[in-house]
Amino acid sequence: MFWKPNPSSGIPIYLQLVDQVKHAIETGALRPDEQLPGIRKVAGDLVVNVNTVAKAYRELEHEGVIELRQGFGAFVAGNSAESGAQRKFLRALPAMRTAVNRIAQLGLDEQQMRRLFETELTRLRKGSQHD
Amino acid sequence: MIEEPIIITRKLRKAYGRRLAVDGLDLEVPSGSICGLLGRNGSGKTTALKMLMGITRPDSGEGRVFGQRINNNQESLAIRARTGFLPEDKLVPGGMTVGELIRFTRAFYPLWRKDLEEHFLRLFHLPPSMTGASLSKGARCQLSLVLALSRGAELLVLDEPTSGLDPAMSEQVLRSLVTLAGEGQTTVLFSSHQISEVEQIADRVCMISRGRAVLSEEMDELANTYQQVRIVFDGKPPVSEFDNAREEGRTLSMLVRGDVEEVVARGRAMHALSVDVAPATLKDIFLTETSEAVE
Amino acid sequence: MSKANQMLWYKAWTDTRMFFFLGMFSLIAMVGALNMAYPGSPGQEFPHGALAVRLADVRSLPQDARSYIWLHWFGNTLVIWLSILAVALASTGFPPPRAATGSILHTLALPVSRRIMAGVRVAMGFVELVIAAVIPTLLVCVAAALRGQSYSVREGLVQSLLAVAGAGALYALFVFFSATLGEMAKGILGCATLFLFGLFTFLVDGVQRYSIFRLMTGDMYFLRGEIPWLGIAGSVCASLLLIAGSLAIVERRDY
Numbered sequence: 001m002f003w004k005p006n007p008s009s010g011i012p013i014y015l016q017l018v019d020q021v022k023h024a025i026e027t028g029a030l031r032p033d034e035q036l037p038g039i040r041k042v043a044g045d046l047v048v049n050v051n052t053v054a055k056a057y058r059e060l061e062h063e064g065v066i067e068l069r070q071g072f073g074a075f076v077a078g079n080s081a082e083s084g085a086q087r088k089f090l091r092a093l094p095a096m097r098t099a100v101n102r103i104a105q106l107g108l109d110e111q112q113m114r115r116l117f118e119t120e121l122t123r124l125r126k127g128s129q130h131d
Numbered sequence: 132m133i134e135e136p137i138i139i140t141r142k143l144r145k146a147y148g149r150r151l152a153v154d155g156l157d158l159e160v161p162s163g164s165i166c167g168l169l170g171r172n173g174s175g176k177t178t179a180l181k182m183l184m185g186i187t188r189p190d191s192g193e194g195r196v197f198g199q200r201i202n203n204n205q206e207s208l209a210i211r212a213r214t215g216f217l218p219e220d221k222l223v224p225g226g227m228t229v230g231e232l233i234r235f236t237r238a239f240y241p242l243w244r245k246d247l248e249e250h251f252l253r254l255f256h257l258p259p260s261m262t263g264a265s266l267s268k269g270a271r272c273q274l275s276l277v278l279a280l281s282r283g284a285e286l287l288v289l290d291e292p293t294s295g296l297d298p299a300m301s302e303q304v305l306r307s308l309v310t311l312a313g314e315g316q317t318t319v320l321f322s323s324h325q326i327s328e329v330e331q332i333a334d335r336v337c338m339i340s341r342g343r344a345v346l347s348e349e350m351d352e353l354a355n356t357y358q359q360v361r362i363v364f365d366g367k368p369p370v371s372e373f374d375n376a377r378e379e380g381r382t383l384s385m386l387v388r389g390d391v392e393e394v395v396a397r398g399r400a401m402h403a404l405s406v407d408v409a410p411a412t413l414k415d416i417f418l419t420e421t422s423e424a425v426e
Numbered sequence: 427m428s429k430a431n432q433m434l435w436y437k438a439w440t441d442t443r444m445f446f447f448l449g450m451f452s453l454i455a456m457v458g459a460l461n462m463a464y465p466g467s468p469g470q471e472f473p474h475g476a477l478a479v480r481l482a483d484v485r486s487l488p489q490d491a492r493s494y495i496w497l498h499w500f501g502n503t504l505v506i507w508l509s510i511l512a513v514a515l516a517s518t519g520f521p522p523p524r525a526a527t528g529s530i531l532h533t534l535a536l537p538v539s540r541r542i543m544a545g546v547r548v549a550m551g552f553v554e555l556v557i558a559a560v561i562p563t564l565l566v567c568v569a570a571a572l573r574g575q576s577y578s579v580r581e582g583l584v585q586s587l588l589a590v591a592g593a594g595a596l597y598a599l600f601v602f603f604s605a606t607l608g609e610m611a612k613g614i615l616g617c618a619t620l621f622l623f624g625l626f627t628f629l630v631d632g633v634q635r636y637s638i639f640r641l642m643t644g645d646m647y648f649l650r651g652e653i654p655w656l657g658i659a660g661s662v663c664a665s666l667l668l669i670a671g672s673l674a675i676v677e678r679r680d681y
Contacts, residue, residue, distance in 0.1 A: 007330030010410040012354055040313045047306045049165055049334045050313035055351070186534045187680045204539065204677070212537035222529040226440040238433040239536050263529070278532065 001029065001037065004046055013048055017056035022065060025076055036066060036074040137162045137286055137318045138183065140194035140201075145178055145187065145342075152178040154342035155192070160320050160335065165312045167329030168322035169413075170339035171421055176322045177219045179339065180290050183320075184216050196286065212240075215284035217292055221275040225264030229257050229274060233281075242283030247307075251277040254303055269295050276304060280311075287311070289321040293328060301325075305332050330413045340421040357411040358391045359384070362398040369401060375419060386411055386419045434543060437533075438550035442515055446554040449511035453562040456503045461569040465494055483645065491575035499566055500585050501643045504559065508593040508642065511558055513616065515551035516600035534681055544676045548601055548669055555593055559586040584653070585644045591661045592642035598665035598672075605672040 001024065005016040024030040036042075039057060043050040057074050060066040067075050103113055138160035145153040153175040160166045170176040181187040183196055185207030197213060199206035223232055237243045252259075255273040266274065272295030279289065287308070293301035309332050311317040323329055329336060336353065338346040348356065361384050362368070368383045370376050373394065376385040381404075387394050391408060398406045427435075487493040533543065563586040570577045599619065603612045623638055641657040 007327050008412050008414065010412055012351065013331075014351075040310070043313050044306055044310050047302055047309055047331060049309060049332050049350075051164075051334045181531075181681070184535050186531060208537050208539060211535060214535075216531075216535035218531035218535070220531065223532055224437070224441075224529045227437070231436075231440070235433045235437060236532075236536070238429040239538065275532070 002042065002046060005048060007048075014052045014056040014059065017042075017048075017053065018059050018063075021056070021060055025065065030076050032076050033078040034076050035072075036076065038073060134162050135198065136160055138194070138196050138320060140179075140183075141192055143179065143182060143192035143194055144190045145175075145182060146190055152342055153182070153189070156339070156342060157344050157347070158194075158337060159347060160318060160337075162318055163312065163315060164335050165308060165319040165333045166321070166335040166337060167333035168320060168337050168339065169326065169329060169417055169421075170322070174339045174421070175342035176339055177290055178342075180216075180288055180320075180322065181218075183288055184211060184214065213284055214286045214288055215279040215282040217275055217279040217287075217289040219290040221268075221272040221295060223263040223266075223271055223274055223278070225262060228260050228262050229266075230259035232263060232274065232278065233259075236278045236282075240282040240284070244281050244283045247283075248277060248281040251280065251307075255300070269297070272296055273300070280307060285317060287317060287319045287321070289319070291323055292321050293323065293325065301328070308332060326414050326417055336413065338417060338420055345420045346416070353413070353416065354410055356388060357416050358387050359409045359411045359415060360387050360391060360394055360398075361405075361407040361409070363404045363406075365402065365404055372397070372401070386415055430538065431542075431546070434538065434546040435550060438547045441518055441547070442551055442554060445511065445514040445518070446558065449507060449514070449554075449558045450562070453503070453507050453558060454565060456499075456507070457562055457565045457569055460495070460498050460503070460566070461573065463498075464491070464573065464575075465489070483649070491570060491573075492577060495566060495570060495577050496585075496648050499563070500589065500648070501645070504563070504586070504589050505592075505639050505642045508555065508559055508589055509596055509620075509639075512555055512593040512597035513600050513620075515554060516597050517604055517612070517616075530681065540677045541673045544605075544673050548672070551601075552594060552597060555597060556587075556590050559590045559593070581647075584647060588644035588647060588654070588658070589642045591658045592638045595638055595661040595665045595668075598668035602668040602672045605675045 002017065002020050005013045005020075007013060009016070021030065021036070025032075030036065036057070037045075039053045040050060042048075042053045046053075057066065057068065061068050061074075064077055067077050069075060100113070103116065108116070136159045138158060140156055140158040143153050143156040143158075144151075156175065156179055158179070168176055168180075178187060182189050183194060183201055185201055185204075188202055194201040196210045199210050201207055201210065227235060233248060237248075251273075255270070255277065257270060257274055257277065261270075263271070263274070276292060279287065279292075292308070293304055296304065305328060308319050308321070312319050321333075330350075334350050336346065336348060336350055337344055361382060362373075363382050366381065368376075368378055368381055370378045370383060373383055373385055376383045383398075385394075395406050395408065484497065487497060534540070536543075560583065563582045564579065567577045567579050567582050600616060603616055607615060638661070641654060641661060644654070646652045646654050
């Protein structure tokens, strides 16, 4: 998947690898959430030091381009609509929980809570229409 | 936790008659690393490696491999039990066949890696029934490699491992070294005349010139330590103001070790027309640090 | 025996078997030749005395099979061939000094003490020397029987071991040369030594008693049944000293 880096170009090998991964993501050779080849495999295929590949992967993780999942390997950072929506959902969950708990404490029942939620949603929609 | 280096030498010295082959050599090879040893012919590389293996004894200075002293017979034997050595002259005993030689060597290393032996025999197409004396030069080099790399050794000391091999075989050998070191149980110290090989797989570089180490650094650090600087002047360049500067017309070129900002500032202070800084390649560094004129 | 030690002996064998086979073959061929040439006429064949047998002794020998065999085999053939074999066996397989190159680097990098490696090599050569002396000698006895004559096996064995005592010392000396000298020096000094030994044996009458070649012929034993204990002791001592010295030198030397 990767070209052999040029050791004599003056650009450190690990940076060449970082660029190659980024380029692969841009061109679609690597997709979000897709797993990257293991460090040792890359080292063996390209015949470069294992530590160099490890350094490249660390740098990519630092820049947020990939994720290193303990025990599983390296994965391209997910930014697809699906997982983005999933993340947003998870982030909104605490706020919702707090609100529901507070309203429940005021003594409203389920039906009343739903009507409240619809009212707010409508208000939001109407508000955005005026923007 | 910092581990003790697998190889550590202090002020190793060896003279042959009046010729000083190794002159106060300090060497450190961290465990698990791939260390490339660069040096011109006659720089003392081979003598240093032979001293590590107890084949030659130092006149003075000390060295330890696996914590064992290299100039003590018993401890040197312990070192050799855990080390795979590839000599510079890839000659093998001529009286035995390829198969016999492998069986012979294997008997001394209980941790022998049969899988590696088979891998290399297949790779090199070595005929098991040919005697050592009747092998071609390339085949002898290949056989030496099989014998050195299959030992299951914790340390590999290889004097020019790819010499005598074609580029495809060289690459396979380098791949094996990368894989062995990557598995985590092997340290590699190899000398080479091919600078690109060292750049490709080593994570540590050591340069020897006139029997002494002129450089011993992590590969990644080199980019921070060495830079090429080119300064263009309006008239005759002040070549004496800069160390090791080459004069070409109105341009001064030099390899700067360490504080490059200072050199840039100096150039600007002398009204340079332009100052360019570029990363130095290992070749640049090698040619400068081991040049005979430097002393 | 550990596998590693087995291998050391095996390597010593592969290093020396060529010479061993050549020596054995030559000696066995000589057995045949001597058998066919019997009875011959010693007076004419050895006008100046055999290699280590004085002319007077040659003339005084009775004309029987026993004397024939002794004169030709122990007094001549075995002395010459065993000496050559001893020199040959001692000259290979030893790392010459200052050898920065060569296949010995591979063996020197093995986890074996040099003393053991060289010791096995020396021992192998010596064993081959013994076999090369004893087996053909036994064949001589057999060959004699085939022609209706006889040579006592016991005598033959004793004589062959005397030959080994002498050849062994020569072997030890050349092992020492191999361990200490370069190729050229070894060749020159080796030839000079053999020449000197031969000189003493032949020409200098008073010293002839101490000649190593004479020890090998076992003439005292043959003529008078006396075993030359002094000669044997001297030879063995010299051999042990030379071998010990050689091993120590190989241990200390730089390659």
